[in-house]
Amino acid sequence: MTLAPESEARPVPEGYVRLTIDGIEVEAPKGELLIRTAERMGITIPRFCDHPLLDPAGACRQCLVEVEMNGRAMPKPQASCTMTVADGMVVKTQNTSPVADKAQQGVMELLLINHPLDCPVCDKGGECPLQNQALKHGRAESRFHDTKRTFAKPVPISSQVLLDRERCVLCQRCTRFSKQIAGDPFIELLERGALQQIGIGEQQPFQSYFSGNTIQICPVGALTSAAYRFRSRPFDLVSTPGQCEHCASGCATRTDWRRGKVMRRLAGDDPEVNEEWICDKGRFAFRYANAADRITRPQIRENGQLREASWTEALQAAAEGLTAARDAGGVGVLPGGRLTVEDAYAYSKFARVALRTNDIDHRARPHSTEELRFLESTVVGVTPENGVTYADLESAPAVLCVAFEPEEESPIVFLRLRKAARAGKTQVFHIAPRTSPGVEKTTVITHAGGPVRTGSLVQCVPGGEAAALESLPSDVDEAMRQQGAVLIVGERAAEVPGLLSEVLRTAQRTGAGVAWIPRRAGERGAIEAGALPTLLPGARPVVDDHARSDVERTWGMAPGSLPAAAGRDATEILTAAASGELSGLVVGGVDPDDLPDPELARKALTGAGFVVSLELRPSAVTEQADVVLPIAPSAEKSGSYLNWEGRRREFATTIDGTGALPDCRVLDTLAVEMDADLFTQSPAAASAELDRLGTHTGGRTDGPDEAVAYAPRPGPGQAVLATWRQLLDNGSLQDDEPSLAGTARNRVAIVSPETAKRVEISSGQRLEVRTEQGKIVLPVEIADMPDDVVWVPTDSGKARVHKVLGAGHGALVDIAPSSASPATNGHSLNGHSPAHHHGGNA
Structure with a gap:
C-alpha cells in the first residue's frame, strides 16, 4: 500500500491555500500577496515600491521571483508584491532560484544607471534600502559608462x-x-x-x-x-x-x-x-x-519685575504666598491640557492636600457644566477594553462625527476614517456647517473608476448641532442603528447647549457607541487623574463619602480631611479670582487666549493676590505671576499620556541630564515647603500611587439631560459664527518651525454665495467680522455654507476669535466688506493660492 504524503492527508483550512516557497510547504490566507507569505516565513525578498499599508503597484520590479503553477513554470519571473497566493503554487526566491537572482540583479543594475551614487552626502546614507540591497543583490561593477x-x-x-x-x-x-x-x-x-x-x-x-x-x-x-x-x-x-x-x-x-x-x-x-x-x-x-526664551531658572517678582532666583528661594516664596492665599480666600488651580497623567495627578493631589480645595479644572478652553456631567458619566474610566478604539472605527458600518473636525483636531483618527471609507466598509457622516477638506476626503473617495460617495454631510447652522442630531435624515439614522456604529463628539460640543445631552440620547436610541475626542494630549489623562472640580483620581466623585474615604486612606490622611463639596470650574475660578473672592492661582501651561473669555482671564491674573506659574516659556501668565517655576518639556522627562481611547501611552526620558524637572517633582517639593507630602517626587512614584488607587467601582453620576438648543437667528448685517482651530495655527508648541508654518492652510473667512451676494462681496475681497469688542478682517472664500453663517479659524494669524471678538462657535457677529488695505495675514506662508479638493483620490 502506498501511503499518501502528510501534506495530502492534512486538509487545507477553509479560506486558506497551500503552496511551497523555497521548498517549504506553507498555508496562507486566500488573497495574501506572495511577498507577505514569504515575510511570515522569515524569507526576505528585496523590494522598493512595496509597503504593507499601500496598494500594490509592481513599480520597481525588484521583488521578482520564479513561479510554477500546476507543474509549469511561468515564462518570466513575477513580481511577488502584486501576485497573490494560489493552491499548489511553487515559488522560488533569489535564495533558491538563479533565474530570480539574475532578474533581481538586472533590475538593480537598471535602477543604478541614472542614480548619482552620492551616498556620502545623502541624508539617507546609512539607513537606505537602495544602499543595502545594492550591496546584497546588485552587481559588484557597473557596465554603464555613459553620462548619467x-x-x-x-x-x-x-x-x-x-x-x-x-x-x-x-x-x-x-x-x-x-x-x-x-x-x-x-x-x-x-x-x-x-x-x-x-x-x-x-x-x-x-x-x-x-x-x-x-x-x-x-x-x-x-x-x-x-x-x-x-x-x-x-x-x-x-x-x-x-x-x-x-x-x-x-x-x-x-x-x-x-x-x-x-x-x-x-x-x-x-x-x-x-x-x-x-x-x-x-x-x-x-x-x-x-527656544531661546525658554525659562530654565526659577523667577520671583520684586518691585514689579521678575528676577532669577534659586530653587530654594523661589519655592519658599511660592509656599509662603500660597499658604497665605489659601488661608485667606483660597487658591484655584488651572493645570491646562498639556500634562502627562503623572503631572495631572500631582496637580490634583496638590489642590486637595496642600491647598485643601476642589477648585481645579484642566479645561483651558471653552467648557460647560453640561460637559462636566458628560465627562463624569460617559468618559472617565473608559479604556480600550470597554470603549471605542481605532479598530472599532475601522470596522464600524457607520461613523457620525459631530462638533468634530477630524483632520484638524485628531489627524490619525481622520486617517482611520478615510481608510475605512476607502475600503468600502464604513459610511462616514458629519454634522457640520460646511464641506471642509477633511469632510470631503472621508465622504467622497476617488478610485480609478471615478468618485464614490462613502458618506455625507448633514449641514447645520452653528449652534444647531443638537437639533440636527435629534432629527437625523432617515438614511443616517438607519445607518447608525447598525451594530458597531460609532458616534464621535469633539470638545467643541461644550459650546453648543444641549448637544452632549442629545449625544447620549441618540446613542441610547440607536445603540451606537460614543467616543469623545479632545484636541490636547493631556485631556483624557487629566480626567482620570482627577483634575476636575467634581472628580477625585480614579473616577471618584468628590461628593461620594466612600470615594473620599478610599482616597484618604491611600493618601494617609485623617478621615474627613478632603473637602466634600464640588469645586469651581475654570470660568468660575477666574471669575472668583477677578473679583477678589479667590486670593491665589496656580497655573500650569495655560494660554489665556485659549479660554472662552481671555479678558476675564487677564483680570483674574491681575486680581488674584498671588499667582504661581509653572511654565516652559514666557507667556501672558508669567507676565503677571509672582513666582515662575520652570518645568521640563516632554523630551526631558518620562511619563505617560492617555489617548482618546483611554489607552496608556508611556514614554521614557529622551534627553537626560538637563536638570529640568517635571511638574510632579516641582509640586512635590513645593508641597513639602507647605508642610504637606505628595509623594510624587518622580513620574514613576506618581504613576504607582495612581495605580494603587485604581478605578472607582461605585456608581457613576447621571449624564446630562438638557433640552435641545436651536441656532440663533441673525438680524440684518449679522451672521452666525462658525469656528474651530486648525491643526497648524498659533499654538506655542509650533514656534520656531517656519517650514511647518509654510503648509498651514489659508486664513480665510468662508460664506455662502447667497451671503456673499447679500453683503455685496466677491471671492478674494476682504470681509470684516466684528463684535462690540473687536474685529477680524480676512479674505473671503465662497463655499457651501448655510446662508447667514461665516466661518473663521479660531486661532490662526491675527484671527484670534476669543481674544479679538470675545465670541465663540454659534455666536452672532456683524459682517461687512472691509475698506482696510490688503494684508498678508489672510494667506498661507507659502504664497500659493487655495487648492480646491475634489475628494481624496484612492
Whole structure:
C-alpha cells in the first residue's frame, strides 16, 4: 500500500491555500500577496515600491521571483508584491532560484544607471534600502559608462519636503501615500518613459498635513526634510521611542537626538494606534524645547519685575504666598491640557492636600457644566477594553462625527476614517456647517473608476448641532442603528447647549457607541487623574463619602480631611479670582487666549493676590505671576499620556541630564515647603500611587439631560459664527518651525454665495467680522455654507476669535466688506493660492 504524503492527508483550512516557497510547504490566507507569505516565513525578498499599508503597484520590479503553477513554470519571473497566493503554487526566491537572482540583479543594475551614487552626502546614507540591497543583490561593477541623467536640485515641493529627482527610483510610494492614505493628490508622476519623474502641478503645492510621511517611506534619498537636511548622519544619532505630545491621537514616535539636542522625529510603528503614520505637527514641531526664551531658572517678582532666583528661594516664596492665599480666600488651580497623567495627578493631589480645595479644572478652553456631567458619566474610566478604539472605527458600518473636525483636531483618527471609507466598509457622516477638506476626503473617495460617495454631510447652522442630531435624515439614522456604529463628539460640543445631552440620547436610541475626542494630549489623562472640580483620581466623585474615604486612606490622611463639596470650574475660578473672592492661582501651561473669555482671564491674573506659574516659556501668565517655576518639556522627562481611547501611552526620558524637572517633582517639593507630602517626587512614584488607587467601582453620576438648543437667528448685517482651530495655527508648541508654518492652510473667512451676494462681496475681497469688542478682517472664500453663517479659524494669524471678538462657535457677529488695505495675514506662508479638493483620490 502506498501511503499518501502528510501534506495530502492534512486538509487545507477553509479560506486558506497551500503552496511551497523555497521548498517549504506553507498555508496562507486566500488573497495574501506572495511577498507577505514569504515575510511570515522569515524569507526576505528585496523590494522598493512595496509597503504593507499601500496598494500594490509592481513599480520597481525588484521583488521578482520564479513561479510554477500546476507543474509549469511561468515564462518570466513575477513580481511577488502584486501576485497573490494560489493552491499548489511553487515559488522560488533569489535564495533558491538563479533565474530570480539574475532578474533581481538586472533590475538593480537598471535602477543604478541614472542614480548619482552620492551616498556620502545623502541624508539617507546609512539607513537606505537602495544602499543595502545594492550591496546584497546588485552587481559588484557597473557596465554603464555613459553620462548619467541630471536634474536641478533640490526642488522644494513644499516648505517642508525637498525633491532630488536624480535619486528617485519611481517606486511611487510617495504618490500612492498622497492619494490613498492622506487624500492629498498634489504630488504625481509627470512625463513618460525615460523622462518620467515625480513633481507637482502648477499652482498646486504639496500642501498636506501628512507630507512628512513621504520622506520617511521614501526608500532612497529622493525626498528629504528641509529642517533636517545635512544636519546629521543616521549612525551619529541615538534613537528613543516616545509618544507625541501634540494631540489626543496617542501616536507612537521615534526621537533621534545627538549631543543633547533633538535632530528629528519619525513615526513609530504601532498597528493599534497610528500604524506607521504621524501628522506633520507631530513630526516637525519639537524645536520649542530649545527656544531661546525658554525659562530654565526659577523667577520671583520684586518691585514689579521678575528676577532669577534659586530653587530654594523661589519655592519658599511660592509656599509662603500660597499658604497665605489659601488661608485667606483660597487658591484655584488651572493645570491646562498639556500634562502627562503623572503631572495631572500631582496637580490634583496638590489642590486637595496642600491647598485643601476642589477648585481645579484642566479645561483651558471653552467648557460647560453640561460637559462636566458628560465627562463624569460617559468618559472617565473608559479604556480600550470597554470603549471605542481605532479598530472599532475601522470596522464600524457607520461613523457620525459631530462638533468634530477630524483632520484638524485628531489627524490619525481622520486617517482611520478615510481608510475605512476607502475600503468600502464604513459610511462616514458629519454634522457640520460646511464641506471642509477633511469632510470631503472621508465622504467622497476617488478610485480609478471615478468618485464614490462613502458618506455625507448633514449641514447645520452653528449652534444647531443638537437639533440636527435629534432629527437625523432617515438614511443616517438607519445607518447608525447598525451594530458597531460609532458616534464621535469633539470638545467643541461644550459650546453648543444641549448637544452632549442629545449625544447620549441618540446613542441610547440607536445603540451606537460614543467616543469623545479632545484636541490636547493631556485631556483624557487629566480626567482620570482627577483634575476636575467634581472628580477625585480614579473616577471618584468628590461628593461620594466612600470615594473620599478610599482616597484618604491611600493618601494617609485623617478621615474627613478632603473637602466634600464640588469645586469651581475654570470660568468660575477666574471669575472668583477677578473679583477678589479667590486670593491665589496656580497655573500650569495655560494660554489665556485659549479660554472662552481671555479678558476675564487677564483680570483674574491681575486680581488674584498671588499667582504661581509653572511654565516652559514666557507667556501672558508669567507676565503677571509672582513666582515662575520652570518645568521640563516632554523630551526631558518620562511619563505617560492617555489617548482618546483611554489607552496608556508611556514614554521614557529622551534627553537626560538637563536638570529640568517635571511638574510632579516641582509640586512635590513645593508641597513639602507647605508642610504637606505628595509623594510624587518622580513620574514613576506618581504613576504607582495612581495605580494603587485604581478605578472607582461605585456608581457613576447621571449624564446630562438638557433640552435641545436651536441656532440663533441673525438680524440684518449679522451672521452666525462658525469656528474651530486648525491643526497648524498659533499654538506655542509650533514656534520656531517656519517650514511647518509654510503648509498651514489659508486664513480665510468662508460664506455662502447667497451671503456673499447679500453683503455685496466677491471671492478674494476682504470681509470684516466684528463684535462690540473687536474685529477680524480676512479674505473671503465662497463655499457651501448655510446662508447667514461665516466661518473663521479660531486661532490662526491675527484671527484670534476669543481674544479679538470675545465670541465663540454659534455666536452672532456683524459682517461687512472691509475698506482696510490688503494684508498678508489672510494667506498661507507659502504664497500659493487655495487648492480646491475634489475628494481624496484612492
